[in-house]
Amino acid sequence: MSLSKEHRPVLLEETLDFLAPKEGQYYLDATFGRGGHTQAILDRGGLVIALDFDQEAIDFGQEQFREAIAKKQLILIKDNFKNLSEIINNLSKTLDIQLAGVLFDFGTSTEQLMSSERGFSFNAQADELLDMRMDQDLGVKAGDLLIVLSEKQLAHLLMEYGGETQARQIAKAVNRIKKENPQSLQYSATLLKIIEQVKKSKSGKLHPATKTLQALRIAVNDELHNIELALPAAFHLLKNSSALDKRLVCISFHEGEDRLVKHFFKKQSEQNFAKLLSKKALTASDQELSHNPRARSAKLRALAI
Numbered sequence: 001m002s003l004s005k006e007h008r009p010v011l012l013e014e015t016l017d018f019l020a021p022k023e024g025q026y027y028l029d030a031t032f033g034r035g036g037h038t039q040a041i042l043d044r045g046g047l048v049i050a051l052d053f054d055q056e057a058i059d060f061g062q063e064q065f066r067e068a069i070a071k072k073q074l075i076l077i078k079d080n081f082k083n084l085s086e087i088i089n090n091l092s093k094t095l096d097i098q099l100a101g102v103l104f105d106f107g108t109s110t111e112q113l114m115s116s117e118r119g120f121s122f123n124a125q126a127d128e129l130l131d132m133r134m135d136q137d138l139g140v141k142a143g144d145l146l147i148v149l150s151e152k153q154l155a156h157l158l159m160e161y162g163g164e165t166q167a168r169q170i171a172k173a174v175n176r177i178k179k180e181n182p183q184s185l186q187y188s189a190t191l192l193k194i195i196e197q198v199k200k201s202k203s204g205k206l207h208p209a210t211k212t213l214q215a216l217r218i219a220v221n222d223e224l225h226n227i228e229l230a231l232p233a234a235f236h237l238l239k240n241s242s243a244l245d246k247r248l249v250c251i252s253f254h255e256g257e258d259r260l261v262k263h264f265f266k267k268q269s270e271q272n273f274a275k276l277l278s279k280k281a282l283t284a285s286d287q288e289l290s291h292n293p294r295a296r297s298a299k300l301r302a303l304a305i
Protein backbone atom coordinates (compact mmCIF):
# COMPACT_ATOMS: atom_id res chain seq x y z
CA MET A 1 0.00 0.00 0.00
CA SER A 2 1.44 3.38 -0.84
CA LEU A 3 0.13 6.67 0.44
CA SER A 4 0.33 9.81 -1.65
CA LYS A 5 3.85 11.23 -1.88
CA GLU A 6 3.08 14.44 -0.02
CA HIS A 7 1.40 12.63 2.84
CA ARG A 8 3.35 12.72 6.08
CA PRO A 9 1.49 11.88 9.27
CA VAL A 10 2.37 14.43 11.91
CA LEU A 11 4.24 13.33 15.08
CA LEU A 12 4.04 9.71 13.96
CA GLU A 13 6.76 8.22 16.18
CA GLU A 14 5.50 10.09 19.23
CA THR A 15 1.92 8.97 18.52
CA LEU A 16 2.98 5.35 18.26
CA ASP A 17 5.05 5.56 21.46
CA PHE A 18 2.00 6.75 23.39
CA LEU A 19 -0.69 4.74 21.64
CA ALA A 20 1.53 1.63 21.85
CA PRO A 21 -0.60 -0.43 19.42
CA LYS A 22 -0.84 -4.14 20.20
CA GLU A 23 -1.65 -6.99 17.88
CA GLY A 24 -5.32 -7.90 17.62
CA GLN A 25 -6.51 -4.92 19.72
CA TYR A 26 -8.99 -2.32 18.45
CA TYR A 27 -7.99 1.34 17.95
CA LEU A 28 -10.25 4.20 16.92
CA ASP A 29 -8.63 6.65 14.49
CA ALA A 30 -11.24 9.40 14.73
CA THR A 31 -9.62 11.51 11.97
CA PHE A 32 -8.61 9.15 9.14
CA GLY A 33 -7.52 11.82 6.62
CA ARG A 34 -5.21 9.97 4.24
CA GLY A 35 -4.77 7.13 6.71
CA GLY A 36 -1.14 7.78 7.68
CA HIS A 37 -1.66 7.00 11.35
CA THR A 38 -4.12 4.20 10.55
CA GLN A 39 -1.51 2.54 8.34
CA ALA A 40 1.08 2.65 11.13
CA ILE A 41 -1.36 1.02 13.59
CA LEU A 42 -2.22 -1.67 11.03
CA ASP A 43 1.51 -2.27 10.45
CA ARG A 44 1.82 -3.13 14.15
CA GLY A 45 -1.00 -5.64 13.95
CA GLY A 46 -3.69 -3.40 15.46
CA LEU A 47 -7.28 -3.40 14.19
CA VAL A 48 -8.64 0.02 13.26
CA ILE A 49 -12.04 1.65 13.21
CA ALA A 50 -11.50 4.88 11.31
CA LEU A 51 -13.80 7.87 10.89
CA ASP A 52 -13.74 10.91 8.67
CA PHE A 53 -16.57 13.24 7.75
CA ASP A 54 -15.02 14.15 4.41
CA GLN A 55 -16.34 11.90 1.63
CA GLU A 56 -13.11 12.45 -0.35
CA ALA A 57 -11.05 10.99 2.53
CA ILE A 58 -13.42 7.99 2.72
CA ASP A 59 -13.26 7.42 -1.06
CA PHE A 60 -9.46 7.55 -0.89
CA GLY A 61 -9.41 5.09 2.03
CA GLN A 62 -11.79 2.65 0.39
CA GLU A 63 -9.52 2.52 -2.63
CA GLN A 64 -6.11 2.58 -0.96
CA PHE A 65 -6.94 0.33 2.01
CA ARG A 66 -9.05 -2.19 0.06
CA GLU A 67 -7.09 -5.16 1.33
CA ALA A 68 -7.22 -4.19 5.03
CA ILE A 69 -10.97 -3.54 4.70
CA ALA A 70 -11.54 -6.91 3.02
CA LYS A 71 -9.56 -8.66 5.77
CA LYS A 72 -11.66 -6.82 8.38
CA GLN A 73 -8.54 -5.21 9.85
CA LEU A 74 -10.00 -1.80 9.04
CA ILE A 75 -13.57 -0.52 9.33
CA LEU A 76 -13.87 2.85 7.60
CA ILE A 77 -16.91 5.01 8.32
CA LYS A 78 -18.02 8.41 7.05
CA ASP A 79 -19.26 10.22 10.12
CA ASN A 80 -18.53 13.05 12.48
CA PHE A 81 -16.41 12.01 15.46
CA LYS A 82 -18.85 13.80 17.73
CA ASN A 83 -21.06 10.72 17.16
CA LEU A 84 -18.41 8.22 18.18
CA SER A 85 -20.36 6.66 21.08
CA GLU A 86 -23.28 5.75 18.80
CA ILE A 87 -20.90 4.51 16.11
CA ILE A 88 -19.03 2.15 18.46
CA ASN A 89 -22.23 1.04 20.20
CA ASN A 90 -23.72 0.15 16.82
CA LEU A 91 -20.65 -1.82 15.75
CA SER A 92 -20.64 -3.57 19.13
CA LYS A 93 -23.98 -5.22 18.28
CA THR A 94 -22.12 -7.59 15.96
CA LEU A 95 -18.45 -7.32 17.04
CA ASP A 96 -16.73 -7.58 20.40
CA ILE A 97 -15.03 -4.18 20.37
CA GLN A 98 -12.90 -3.45 23.42
CA LEU A 99 -11.07 -0.26 22.49
CA ALA A 100 -7.41 -0.09 23.50
CA GLY A 101 -6.82 3.40 22.16
CA VAL A 102 -8.33 6.45 20.50
CA LEU A 103 -6.44 8.92 18.33
CA PHE A 104 -7.53 12.39 17.24
CA ASP A 105 -5.41 14.34 14.74
CA PHE A 106 -7.56 17.45 14.56
CA GLY A 107 -8.01 20.02 11.82
CA THR A 108 -7.59 19.66 8.09
CA SER A 109 -5.43 17.35 6.01
CA THR A 110 -2.82 18.72 3.61
CA GLU A 111 -4.95 17.32 0.79
CA GLN A 112 -7.96 19.37 1.91
CA LEU A 113 -5.85 22.53 2.16
CA MET A 114 -4.28 21.98 -1.23
CA SER A 115 -7.41 20.90 -3.09
CA SER A 116 -8.72 23.58 -5.35
CA GLU A 117 -12.46 24.14 -5.63
CA ARG A 118 -13.17 23.81 -1.91
CA GLY A 119 -12.12 27.29 -0.82
CA PHE A 120 -9.44 26.28 1.72
CA SER A 121 -6.51 27.67 -0.20
CA PHE A 122 -4.85 31.08 -0.65
CA ASN A 123 -4.30 30.26 -4.30
CA ALA A 124 -7.95 30.17 -5.24
CA GLN A 125 -9.10 29.95 -8.84
CA ALA A 126 -11.01 33.06 -9.99
CA ASP A 127 -14.36 31.25 -9.77
CA GLU A 128 -13.61 29.14 -6.67
CA LEU A 129 -16.42 29.13 -4.13
CA LEU A 130 -15.57 30.09 -0.55
CA ASP A 131 -16.94 26.78 0.71
CA MET A 132 -14.60 25.33 3.42
CA ARG A 133 -16.94 22.54 4.50
CA MET A 134 -14.90 19.45 5.28
CA ASP A 135 -18.16 17.49 5.51
CA GLN A 136 -20.09 18.03 2.28
CA ASP A 137 -23.35 17.31 4.17
CA LEU A 138 -23.01 20.48 6.26
CA GLY A 139 -25.39 23.25 5.22
CA VAL A 140 -23.49 26.51 5.68
CA LYS A 141 -20.49 27.52 3.56
CA ALA A 142 -17.90 30.12 4.58
CA GLY A 143 -19.31 32.51 1.95
CA ASP A 144 -22.76 32.23 3.57
CA LEU A 145 -21.23 33.18 6.92
CA LEU A 146 -19.74 36.37 5.45
CA ILE A 147 -23.21 37.30 4.24
CA VAL A 148 -25.32 36.39 7.29
CA LEU A 149 -23.04 37.56 10.11
CA SER A 150 -23.14 41.17 11.22
CA GLU A 151 -19.92 43.18 11.06
CA LYS A 152 -19.53 42.83 14.82
CA GLN A 153 -20.15 39.07 14.82
CA LEU A 154 -17.66 38.55 11.98
CA ALA A 155 -14.98 40.62 13.73
CA HIS A 156 -15.52 38.57 16.91
CA LEU A 157 -15.26 35.29 15.00
CA LEU A 158 -12.03 36.30 13.23
CA MET A 159 -10.51 37.40 16.51
CA GLU A 160 -11.70 34.44 18.57
CA TYR A 161 -10.91 31.56 16.18
CA GLY A 162 -8.12 33.13 14.15
CA GLY A 163 -6.43 35.56 16.53
CA GLU A 164 -6.63 38.04 13.62
CA THR A 165 -5.50 41.40 14.99
CA GLN A 166 -7.06 43.30 12.06
CA ALA A 167 -10.38 41.51 12.46
CA ARG A 168 -12.40 44.72 12.78
CA GLN A 169 -10.95 46.26 9.62
CA ILE A 170 -11.52 43.06 7.64
CA ALA A 171 -15.11 42.78 8.91
CA LYS A 172 -15.72 46.42 8.00
CA ALA A 173 -14.42 45.89 4.47
CA VAL A 174 -16.55 42.73 4.10
CA ASN A 175 -19.59 44.70 5.23
CA ARG A 176 -18.95 47.32 2.57
CA ILE A 177 -18.89 44.67 -0.16
CA LYS A 178 -22.01 43.08 1.35
CA LYS A 179 -23.93 46.28 0.64
CA GLU A 180 -22.63 46.61 -2.93
CA ASN A 181 -22.50 43.03 -4.20
CA PRO A 182 -23.26 40.38 -1.55
CA GLN A 183 -23.09 37.40 -3.95
CA SER A 184 -19.45 38.20 -4.74
CA LEU A 185 -18.66 37.15 -1.14
CA GLN A 186 -19.44 33.56 -2.12
CA TYR A 187 -16.10 33.51 -3.99
CA SER A 188 -12.67 33.06 -2.36
CA ALA A 189 -11.11 35.65 -4.65
CA THR A 190 -13.29 38.45 -3.18
CA LEU A 191 -12.25 37.71 0.39
CA LEU A 192 -8.59 37.31 -0.55
CA LYS A 193 -8.69 40.70 -2.31
CA ILE A 194 -10.31 42.35 0.72
CA ILE A 195 -7.61 40.97 3.02
CA GLU A 196 -4.87 42.02 0.64
CA GLN A 197 -6.23 45.57 0.65
CA VAL A 198 -6.65 45.71 4.44
CA LYS A 199 -3.27 44.15 5.20
CA LYS A 200 -1.13 46.13 2.86
CA SER A 201 2.20 44.93 4.22
CA LYS A 202 3.07 41.26 3.90
CA SER A 203 5.04 41.03 7.12
CA GLY A 204 5.87 37.70 8.74
CA LYS A 205 5.96 34.17 7.42
CA LEU A 206 2.21 33.62 7.27
CA HIS A 207 0.09 34.44 4.25
CA PRO A 208 -2.03 37.51 5.18
CA ALA A 209 -5.24 35.45 4.83
CA THR A 210 -4.09 32.54 7.05
CA LYS A 211 -5.85 33.63 10.23
CA THR A 212 -9.08 34.67 8.54
CA LEU A 213 -9.34 31.42 6.59
CA GLN A 214 -8.58 29.40 9.72
CA ALA A 215 -11.28 31.21 11.69
CA LEU A 216 -13.91 30.69 8.99
CA ARG A 217 -13.00 26.99 8.61
CA ILE A 218 -13.30 26.40 12.34
CA ALA A 219 -16.71 28.08 12.41
CA VAL A 220 -18.09 26.39 9.28
CA ASN A 221 -17.13 22.94 10.55
CA ASP A 222 -18.05 23.64 14.20
CA GLU A 223 -14.63 22.22 15.01
CA LEU A 224 -14.29 23.18 18.67
CA HIS A 225 -17.79 22.06 19.59
CA ASN A 226 -17.15 18.66 17.94
CA ILE A 227 -14.03 18.25 20.09
CA GLU A 228 -15.92 19.23 23.24
CA LEU A 229 -18.45 16.49 22.55
CA ALA A 230 -15.96 13.84 21.39
CA LEU A 231 -13.38 13.96 24.20
CA PRO A 232 -15.70 12.77 27.02
CA ALA A 233 -17.30 10.24 24.65
CA ALA A 234 -13.89 8.74 23.77
CA PHE A 235 -12.84 8.75 27.40
CA HIS A 236 -15.97 6.88 28.53
CA LEU A 237 -15.62 4.29 25.78
CA LEU A 238 -12.04 3.62 26.91
CA LYS A 239 -13.02 3.60 30.57
CA ASN A 240 -15.72 0.99 29.90
CA SER A 241 -13.47 -1.16 27.71
CA SER A 242 -11.96 -4.33 29.15
CA ALA A 243 -8.69 -3.83 27.19
CA LEU A 244 -5.58 -3.24 29.31
CA ASP A 245 -3.47 -0.08 29.42
CA LYS A 246 -5.76 2.11 27.30
CA ARG A 247 -4.59 5.33 25.65
CA LEU A 248 -6.17 8.55 24.42
CA VAL A 249 -3.89 10.59 22.14
CA CYS A 250 -4.72 14.03 20.68
CA ILE A 251 -2.80 16.13 18.17
CA SER A 252 -3.90 19.77 17.97
CA PHE A 253 -2.89 22.53 15.57
CA HIS A 254 -4.75 25.45 17.04
CA GLU A 255 -4.67 26.99 20.48
CA GLY A 256 -8.42 26.56 20.92
CA GLU A 257 -8.16 22.81 20.23
CA ASP A 258 -5.19 22.33 22.54
CA ARG A 259 -6.88 24.27 25.33
CA LEU A 260 -9.88 21.91 25.26
CA VAL A 261 -7.61 18.83 25.32
CA LYS A 262 -5.37 20.24 28.05
CA HIS A 263 -8.29 21.07 30.35
CA PHE A 264 -10.09 17.80 29.76
CA PHE A 265 -6.94 15.74 30.41
CA LYS A 266 -6.06 17.77 33.50
CA LYS A 267 -9.52 17.24 34.96
CA GLN A 268 -9.35 13.45 34.48
CA SER A 269 -5.88 13.20 35.99
CA GLU A 270 -6.73 15.44 38.96
CA GLN A 271 -9.70 13.23 39.74
CA ASN A 272 -7.43 10.17 39.43
CA PHE A 273 -9.51 8.78 36.56
CA ALA A 274 -6.45 8.74 34.28
CA LYS A 275 -2.75 9.52 34.14
CA LEU A 276 -1.08 12.20 32.01
CA LEU A 277 1.66 10.56 29.94
CA SER A 278 3.54 13.83 29.56
CA LYS A 279 3.20 16.96 31.67
CA LYS A 280 3.79 19.25 28.71
CA ALA A 281 2.52 18.93 25.16
CA LEU A 282 5.01 17.32 22.77
CA THR A 283 6.00 19.21 19.64
CA ALA A 284 7.71 18.15 16.42
CA SER A 285 11.46 17.54 16.37
CA ASP A 286 13.76 19.69 14.22
CA GLN A 287 14.19 16.68 11.99
CA GLU A 288 10.43 16.38 11.39
CA LEU A 289 10.12 20.14 10.85
CA SER A 290 12.84 20.05 8.22
CA HIS A 291 10.72 17.84 5.98
CA ASN A 292 7.22 18.74 7.23
CA PRO A 293 6.79 22.45 8.03
CA ARG A 294 3.05 21.85 8.65
CA ALA A 295 4.05 20.11 11.89
CA ARG A 296 5.31 23.41 13.35
CA SER A 297 2.09 24.13 15.22
CA ALA A 298 1.29 20.51 16.19
CA LYS A 299 0.96 19.66 19.88
CA LEU A 300 0.48 16.15 21.15
CA ARG A 301 -1.02 15.18 24.51
CA ALA A 302 -1.65 11.66 25.76
CA LEU A 303 -3.55 10.06 28.61
CA ALA A 304 -3.37 6.54 30.05
CA ILE A 305 -6.70 5.19 31.29
Ligand SMILES: C[S@@+](CC[C@H](N)C(=O)[O-])C[C@H]1O[C@@H](n2cnc3c(N)ncnc32)[C@H](O)[C@@H]1O
Pocket residue numbers: 008009010030031032033034035036037038051052053054057079080081082105106107108109110134226
Ligand atom coordinates in the same frame (compact mmCIF):
# COMPACT_ATOMS: atom_id res chain seq x y z
C1 LIG B 1 -5.15 16.34 10.08
S1 LIG B 1 -6.20 15.30 9.16
C2 LIG B 1 -5.82 13.69 9.71
C3 LIG B 1 -4.62 13.11 9.03
C4 LIG B 1 -4.43 11.64 9.36
N1 LIG B 1 -4.04 11.42 10.73
C5 LIG B 1 -3.41 11.04 8.44
O1 LIG B 1 -2.34 10.64 8.89
O2 LIG B 1 -3.68 10.99 7.24
C6 LIG B 1 -7.75 15.56 9.90
C7 LIG B 1 -8.91 14.80 9.25
O3 LIG B 1 -9.95 14.78 10.21
C8 LIG B 1 -11.17 15.00 9.54
N2 LIG B 1 -12.05 15.60 10.54
C9 LIG B 1 -11.97 16.81 11.12
N3 LIG B 1 -12.98 16.99 11.98
C10 LIG B 1 -13.73 15.84 11.95
C11 LIG B 1 -14.90 15.42 12.62
N4 LIG B 1 -15.52 16.21 13.50
N5 LIG B 1 -15.36 14.18 12.38
C12 LIG B 1 -14.75 13.36 11.48
N6 LIG B 1 -13.64 13.72 10.79
C13 LIG B 1 -13.13 14.94 11.04
C14 LIG B 1 -10.85 15.91 8.38
O4 LIG B 1 -11.80 15.73 7.35
C15 LIG B 1 -9.45 15.43 8.00
O5 LIG B 1 -9.52 14.49 6.96
